[in-house]
Each structure stands twice: as structure tokens, then as C-alpha cells.
Amino acid sequence: MEDLQSEKEYLRKVNNILSGKLRNLEAEYSYHSPYVYAIGDMENNWEFEIKKMNALQAKKTLPPKIDLLKKILESPYFGKIYIEDEIGKREIYIGENNIDHEDVNLVSSYSSSYGDIFAKKLPILSINGNKIKLFKTRHFNIHNRRLCGYKDYEVLHTEKKTDLLEAYKKYITSDFLRNQLLNRGTKGLKPIFQTIDQLQNEIIRMPVNQNVLVQGVPGSGKTTLGLHRLSYIIYQLDKEKMFTKILAICPSNLFLSYIQEQAPNLNLKSVKFQSARDIFFSILPKGINIAKPKIRDDLTYFFNNKFNIDKRGMYASWFRNKGSKGYVELMEIYLKGIKHQLFNRDYSKLHPLLTNSFMLHVLKKYETLPFNSMLLRAASYIEQRLEIIAKDQVDFILPVIKRDLLKYKLNTEKVYQGFLKTKRLFSNREFAELNFNQNKWYEEDIPALIYLSFLIDNVPQKEVDFNHIFIDEGQDLTYVQYVLLKKVFKEASFTIVGDLNQEIFLQRGIESWDFIIPLFKSRLLKLNYNYRSSKEIMNLATSTLIAPSFTGIGVIETGLKPKALKFDGYKSDIYNWGRIYKEHIAKWLQKNESIAIITNSIGESENISITLNEIGIKNTNVVGTSESNLYIANITIISALQVKGLEFDNIIVYNPSNRNYPHDVYFSKLLYMVLTRALHNIIIALVEPPSKLLYKAESEFLIENRRI
Template identity: 20%
Template sequence: MPAAPAEPDETEILAAERAHLAESRTALRRMREHAENLSADVAADWVSKQYLESLLDQRVAALADRPGTPLFFGRMDRAAAGGPDLPAVMYVGRRHVHDGEEGRPLVLDWRAPVSRAFYQAGPADPMGWRLRRRFGFQAGELTAFEDEPLDGPGGGGQGPSRILTEEIERPRTGPMRDIVATIQPEQDVIVRADLPRTVCVQGAPGTGKTAVGLHRAAYLLFTHRERLSRSGVLIVGPNRAFLAYISAVLPALGEVRVDQATIDGLLGAPLGEEPAAVSAAKGDARMADVVRAALWLHVRKPEEGLVVTRGSARYRLAGHEVREIAAELRGTTRYGAGRAAFAQRLAHRILVLMEQRGEAPDDRVQDQVARSRPVKQVLDAVWPKVTAEQVLHRLLSDAEFLRRAAKGVLDEDEQAAIRWPGPPRSHRSARWTAADRALLDELNGLIERTASLGHLVVDEAQDLSAMQLRALGRRCGTGSATVLGDLAQGTTAWSARSWADVLTHLGQDGEVTELSLGFRVPGTVLDYAARLLPHVAPGLERPRSLRPGAGALDVRRVPDVLAAACAAARAALDRPGSVGLIVPDAAAAAHAAALADAGLESEVLGPESDGAARLLVIPATLAKGLEYDHVIVAEPAAIAAAEARGLARLYVALTRAVTSLTVLHRDDLPAELVAS
């Protein structure tokens, strides 16, 4: 009886997998060369040629081979009864790679329907597969593999994947990395939610909610390429530093043209500041009714009729007829469209009079009448042309006008709170605040229609006011959204208290999913920060971490916080990974100077900086959404005392660490943090 063939040993397996990697890289290079050689000259006209050239440029950019990024990270082997539609072996990677001559798939895109099994298959449901193999890489070179049986005795009994754990814990420097190799089953369900669905993710620190949102954008672009290439996808983040941090994720997944913006970038940068209480009042959802009323108060009751002269003939509309037309249109359409319709309705009534006299006017005559001086005079008197800036300037500077617009909505104290104490002379000299920008956008949306995107990803959504959410809702009115955030990390004066409210203001019907199991933040660090949860978000589930994090937390009282922070930063720099020194905003300059005096090169993170330095001094108000291998938090009590929701800000600062957290304080810690 012939002996059974020997199973290949680890060295042979690694050699075979490296050969497949080399073959895949060669195939990808050929795919790119083929795309570069394609010509847009086949287009029928200049516009089509420009569009085709743009598509080809995107295709070439998407096929770029990044040497440090593995082409594939996993493999699935089919079970004997896996079904005829399943390949025998499937390599899963960041993009599709095929053999140019045979068209044989060498790597399947992680977003392809068949690739779902790599993330979802398990012993309870192998989904037609018998083996999952994960690969370990260093600097783009395949160095290790790990097999996980999916069926038969012992399937799934090996415990957590070592390679997956090492990938999660790998030191991070520079921009945020994709998590395509480490997506967990519960994350994958969110990522693959279909386009029409709006998904809201309540994610505790370290649960990967931001990465999930970005990967959902990449998945939707892959699955609905043609539709979303027309309507667009937009990522909205809290500040430019955050957007710089996440900027490399989608390009690494082959999506090179996705717009990113902050809320200020969308609505306009604020020119002035105001007390938090005033901003909160202006951000209240009731202001939508106030500004709507303010706009329509500009439509005045007609006092006279209309007389139009055509040659020797005169055509007259009585005052009551003009009032009737205005009343029919008022408030039933957008202000700008209503103004245009009012002129056309007046002109149409004149044409009816002309026909009654035996004339035969056509549409051109109606347009001429609509543009005539008498109609324009009535139009400007009854339905004047206004801008959002003019309306809001009048609303905030004219007490009587504000009283009329806010009647039954805001009481006298609330009106006094939002009214300008010393109004600017005109709307052109107004120092619009961030809250004002949202009101202006609301007015612009009432005057003219706001174009809608196909999909909107909103991160840190808990920090947006109701009026800002309404502004974003107008931008996905015919599309869908992925809403990301953590109610416990709400730090603005208008921070949301429930996701139901957020979805209502956004104008979307969505489902809320809670991610409470963390992968990034060590357990000891997360448990320490969670002491604040009962005080900042008592209704949330206490977060848990897959990583125990023994020795990751160090809380020390020191006589000199500046000196201790320098020493802690020096020690952290001796270890792999990025270092973030999170400080009260007012102390950032002093800490940067102390580090420089100690001979440590650092950069102070600003709203527009890219945060590329290995050692960063981070004002606490900019820490949200960022993560670092080693975090040093200086003087927690000062961070907590700096603003009304300071404990939430401190919770953010304490949950930025991936490997270690050092807390340094001279003053007493906040009582809420001391109590367990």
C-alpha cells in the first residue's frame, strides 16, 4: 500500500506563499502598465475625453503597489463539499489582482461577496470552507503564517490568533492604518451594510468605529461604483488634524478620490467667538423654526395691483388677485423658487387677459412679461431678493424682528441671549461664529436647494449641534449616512445625549449599533478611564478590552509636571511607536519649550498640522479621534476644569493609548477619577 504523501513543512509552505506573493506583485505591475497604455482618444468629444482621462488616472492610481503594504493578508481553503461556485483556494487582499494572460484571480478584493467568509466563517458556520490562513508581514515581506481549522474536531479551539493580535498591537507612527486584515465579525456586519441603510455606531474608545466607518465607505464605493462616482462620498471629521490622521486609510484600500472636510470647511470658517451658552442656544433645533419664520417674514402683503402695458394696450390685475397668488406660494416651496414662480404666475395671469382680448401670446411673451419693469417692481415689493446673511443679520440685530420670528418658539430670555449686544453695521461686517454658520446654511437651504451626496460618513457626530446635523442632513437628503461617535466623549456645549436625537436632526431613519469590545486600548487603561463614565454618560455600557494590558497604566504624583513629562517622553521614545503628550491647552507651549530644553524634538499639534512627528504635544481639545502607542497625560485636573464638560474631555485624553498610559499630576486628581 503506497504511503500517503507527506504534509509540507513550514519552510515549504512559506516558500510557496512567497512565490504566490511575487507572482501577484508581477501581475499587479502588468495591470498598471496596461492601464497606463490605455488611451482616451476613443472618446467622441472633448468633454468625454476629459472624463475618460480622469477615470484612467484614477484606475492607474488605484493600481499603485505600495511595497510596505501586503497585497494579501489571508487565504481560505475550500471544504470538499464547499460548492461548485467557490474557488478551491482564495487569497484575500486590499484589491483584486488577476493574471493578465489567463484572467485567473490571484488575489480577491476583501470587499467581494465571496471574501465575506474570511471575516465571518467559523466552526459554527464554516460557510463551505475548511481552513483560514493568516499571514504575518514585516516591511512588505511575508514572514509567517497561522492556520485556523474551520471544520472537523478541534476547529476554532486554538484561542485568539497570534498574528491578528500582533497586527492590532503593532507600533504605529504617522497616519492611521487600515484594519482590513483585522476586521472582526461584528465590525464586518457594519462595514457591509447596504447603501440605502443609514447606520449609527456608538463606539467606546478602541473599538475601531472610525476605521469601520472608513471601511464601509470603501466597501460601498466598490459595490456601488457607478452610482457613487456620480453622487459622491464625503467624510466629515472634527478637525483638520483628525482628517490628516485618517487620510491614508482609503488610498491604501484603492480609493484615491474621496472628499474629506470638517464641519467648518463645509459651512464656512467662523470669524468670531461667543460664550458657549449662546452657541448652545443658537444650535438648538428650535432655531430652524425661527430662521424659517424670519425668512418668510420678508414676503410682504401686496398693497397695490399690477398694470402691464403692451403697445397701446394695458392689462390690470387687482390687488386682491396679486395677494391671492402670493398667498398660494408663500411657504410652499423654497424662497428662491417661490420668488421665480411668483413672477411667472403674475405673467401668466396677464397672458390670460391678453387671450381674453383675442390675442395669441406664446411662452416667450410670458417670459417677457415676467421680466418687465412693472412685474419686477411688484416682485421686489412683495417678494424681495434676500441673502442668508441679510436675513440672519436682521434677525440677530433687530429685537422687534426677532420677537416676531421667535414668537411661540423662544421666550424673552432666550431671545435676549442670542441677540447681538452691539450689532455690526451690515451683514458684510458681521463676525459670524460657528453657530451662526449653521444658521446661515439653514437659510441657504430654505432659499435654494442643497445638492445631496450619495453617502456621508460623519465621525465624532456627538459633538455636532442640532443645526449642524441638519446642515449635514441636507447633504445626504437623497442618500444615506454612516454616523460614528461616542456619547461619553461629547465635549461641546451642545453635545448630543442620545443617538435617536442625532438621527432625527440628520433627517435619517437609521439603526444604532453599539461596539463596546475594544481592540486598541489596553484593559487596564480602559478600566481606569471608565471610572468617569457614570459622570459623563451613565446610560452607556461599560467598555471592555480584548487585551488585558498588564503594566500598561502608570499614575504618578510628581513635584514638577514639566520635568516629569520630559522624563516620561524620553523613556517612551526608547520604545517602538508614537508618543503623544496630552496637556491642558494653556500649557502646550510650556511643555513644548521644556521638551526642547531637554533636547527632545517634538511638534505641537495644531488644527491644521498633519501630526507626522513621532513625539507630539497635543492640546487636550485636539486629542479626539487620535491614537498613539504611548500616551502621557499631564495634570488631569486642569484638563477637567478647563471647560463645562471637562470630565468628558479627560475621558477622551485617557483613552488615546494603544500600548501604555502614563498619568502625571501635581494637583489632586478629580474626585470622579479617584473613586473606583
């Protein structure tokens, strides 16, 4: 009781100091605000001009500082370590940000060495040559500036040399971790500071200039870990007084808004967030038009429903091939042929120097340059040689050479079209025919067009001052896209996270990390623990995979098995959804838990929303093509292809039938991804007989397989 009281007093002290800082910032902002829109004679009144300039600067810099301080005030720290070092026994509070007052550190940042101690939970560590003993960590539950309680974690000490694995296993099975995971919600990404494992901590703290590649199962904290690494990088670069600019690439605008709105208070002030699609559209050469999709849903859904399995597979493979290493190698061969054809000439009639062998020598000298630059440099080199040995003939010979060379300056689109028309390049006859008949460019052509523009004109570098790039859902990028990112952001280091089991797009993605490991010179790190979904949910999801690349382990066991409910075909949709609402949805809403109904298309989502409306459930949010914000309603209705990366307390998977989820590798990954969106409860709502992918699940991992 005495300990609790002292902790409350310390929190009160920190809150008072932070409140004082907040009042000072708000007062400063209020002082400057009137001058932002003030009008005066700036030419003849220097004092007014200074005030105006200061006001405009304050308007730009103070609001983010005020917002950050308000967030810190809500929960200024989350932990404490009890250590002994050369100074003596000490207690150090750990938070997401440093909090200092009058040269005294009240809270140390998680990104500091003390945060590392808190995360590792090892009995003895050495930091900068200083031996530190750790006895205990304390984990606080602070909400709305109030201390609601705390839990202590006693650190394992043994006589033998520190055993990292033993300490980690003790933590991973602790009641503390289980309670933390069971009591978390899903409305937004949550900090992983209090539930972090050893490998996650090591990944976050890897050197700033080191490329990091992470394969993580669903719920392993890949995205949050990546954002925490960005926070750590900013902390380290700021400490060294170095310039910081970071780019975070997300799979879609929907997920982008989810991260930006719901990410924890990580002070990511130097991070620019952008979707992968927008990045590649922004570096596409001007004047190249991309065909607009004629369908509402993602191209993958179009494949799933328009074509039979064979034709769907052919079109998907055709598009996927456009992002492959082999495809760009063929483009290089095609362009090399054009170069050779251009320089394999003999101009010795004009001058004995200009033999066929000389022209091929010029080609060899400059062939590594972009094509159009190569032509200019070649013409210039020939001019220099002629100036030396035939100065009096330069004005006659050079125009002929320049005319022949420079008239072949290339245009990206025309070269690409010529490439597609060259059937002999493509060993796959179906691909060759599809390429030959292609008369417009799709989104899947964009990386190839950009790569070709590098070969021809060398696209101007974009934002080369980025010093770190974070890529989420990395399995959905193609090999060519990775090559382009390395070309555009030459000086940056990369953190890439993803899961090959969640590669859910038929027409794009990377089949193995082995393709990009050499590009980034990084070893593959694996996160196998799922901290989001229960063991029961993880077992169900894993059972649907046909050929898993990796398998995960659920950390928590709730005893709540997923349920399968069959729609009554003799009753209306209103009746069936009404029963599900009364038996399940209403209870979840009472507990203020997040709910998602995961459908097979946007159209299906809209129909279900109409049905729910008719039975009086008004507060629903259908996520459509506009990629609207999440969590603006109690119930989110979203298609399977849009839900990746998101999480909900409870999900209802609508009609995972053989028609919607055929028995093949691709659909097994899609269903696996859908099922692992849930934290606590899954209901599988069956309108038709279940997919064969669920056969094993029916007998082992589902309960209440009954009619509604």
C-alpha cells in the same frame, strides 16, 4: 514545516507576478514620460499629438496604479479560508485587493463573498444559494514581502443549528485575537480585517444605498470600519460598472491629514476627503463674512479659561442653540411672518380680482418655494390671471404689483440680522439679549446662515454626483448641519459614526442620536468592544464619566495599570520632566513606540517643548493652530481638544487638575476621550491636586500615586 514551506512558495509566486506587473507599469510610464514636456508641431504632426495626449493621460493615471501595486507587494494577502462547497474542498487566499493572473484568481478581495466568510468565521454559510462549509482560517504575518509566520483559527462546528453568538464569543476570547491586538502599533490606522467582529463585518457590508448610523465606544474601530465600508462600496459599484464618487467628512484638518497619510491600502480612489469646517464654509453664500477668532486655541478652550463656570455655560449654550432644531424653526416662523405681511394686502382698487383673499391665495400657492423664487412666481401668476380677465389694463396694474412685491427680494444677512433683533421670538432672555447685541457672525452662525439662504434663494447644489457620504465623529455636528447635508446631497446614502461620550465641544454637537435617526431613517447600531486600549485603561477612563451615554468593554488585559506621578513642587520643571524621561519616555523610545504628551492648551504644549529641549530632548512635535502633521517626531505634544480620533502607544496626561477638569459632565467627557487615546501605557502627571473626576480612579485603577 512542510506547510510553512508551501506557504512561502505561494507568496513567492504571487510576488513574482506582482513584480512583473509593476515592471510593466513602470516601463509604460518611462516610455510616455519624455513626451509629457516635449514640444512639437501638434497642428501638422498628428502622430506627435497622439503621443503627447497619451503621455499626459499616463502621467495622470499610472503613478497611482504604481503606488498601489507597490503597497500590495508589501503584503499581498493577510488570510486564507479552508472551505468545502459544491466544487469540492478549496483553499482561497484573502487580501485587501483582488489579484488575478491569466484568468486565474490568486487572491480574493476582502470585499468579496469569500472575504465575508473569512470575517464571519461561521461553520456553515449560504452564499447565492450555495452552501459553504468553513473549517479553518489562516492569518498571515507578511512584512516587506516576507512571510514571518501564520496563525490558524479552527472554526467551531456543532451538530445543532449554527449559533452565531457562540462562534463569536469563542473568537472574541481567543488567544489569536489577543495576540493580534497586543502586537499592533499606533502609527496610523490599521486594517481591521484580521481582528474584525461580526457586527463590524455586517456594518461594512450593508447595502450601498442604505443609511448607516453607528454609536461606537473609543477603540471600537469606528473610523477604520467606515473607511473599509467605503472600500466595500467602491468594490460593489465597480463590479456593477456604476459611477462612484464618495465624500468623507472628518472633524478637522489635522484628523483629515492623519487619515489620508496613515489609512491602510484600501484603494479609496473615488473618495474626496474634506473637513466638516471646510464643507460648510464652501457652501456659505458668497459675500458673507465670518469673524476671525481673536484667540489661538479653539473656542471651547477660550470658554474654559476666560469665563467663570456660569458665564461659560451661558455662552456655550447660546452658540449650541444656533445649531438646534428649535433655532431653525424660529427662523422659519420669522420668514413666514414676512411673507404674510407682504401678501396680506388689498389691491382691489386697482382691479376687483386683486382682493386680500386673492393675494393670500397666491401666497398659499407658492409659499413652499424659496422666498425670492416665490415673489417671481407670484408676480408671474398675477400677470397670467390679469392677461385673461383684464388684458387692456395689464400694462397699468402689473408694474404697481411687481414694484411692491419685487422690492422685497431678500438678502440672507439682512434677514438674519432682523431675525436676531426680534427679541420676542426667543423665550430665553439671555439668548435674546445676546442675539440683539450681536453685530458679527461666528462660525457657529454658519449653518443657520446657510439654512436661511435655502429658505430665501435655494443655494445651488454642490457636487450632487456624490453617491455616498461618510461622516466621522458625527456627535460633533449639529442638527442643522445634518439637515443641510441631506439638502445638499439629496441622492447620496450616508454612513455616520460617532460616540456621544466623546462630545467634547461646549458650543456645538448633538445631544442624542434620536434627533437625526428620523432624518436618515436608520436604526442605531452599537459597537461596545474597545480593541485599542487595554481593560485597565478602559476601566480608568470609564470611571471618570459622570453620566455615560454608553459604556465600553476592553477586550485585552495587559496587567499594566496606569500610573499617577506628582511633580515635586520644590524642584524645577527641568528636574521633573528629566525624571519622567529617564524612568519612562526613554524606554518607550528604545522600543520605537509612539508617545503623546496631552496638555490643556497650545501654549502649555509649547512651554513643555521648550523644557524638554533644555534637557536635551530635541525631537518633539508641537501640534499648533496650523494643525501640523503627526508622527514627524518621536514625541507629539498636543492639546486635549486636538487629540480626538488619534491614538498612541503611550500617553502622558499633563496636570488633569480641578482647574483644568472641573467636576461636570462636559469635562468628564473630555477627560474620558483623552485617556482612551492610549494603547498600552498612561502616566498622569500631576502638578496640582487631581480633578475630582479622578477620585474613584485613584483608589481603584491607578498605581504608583507617588511624588516624582
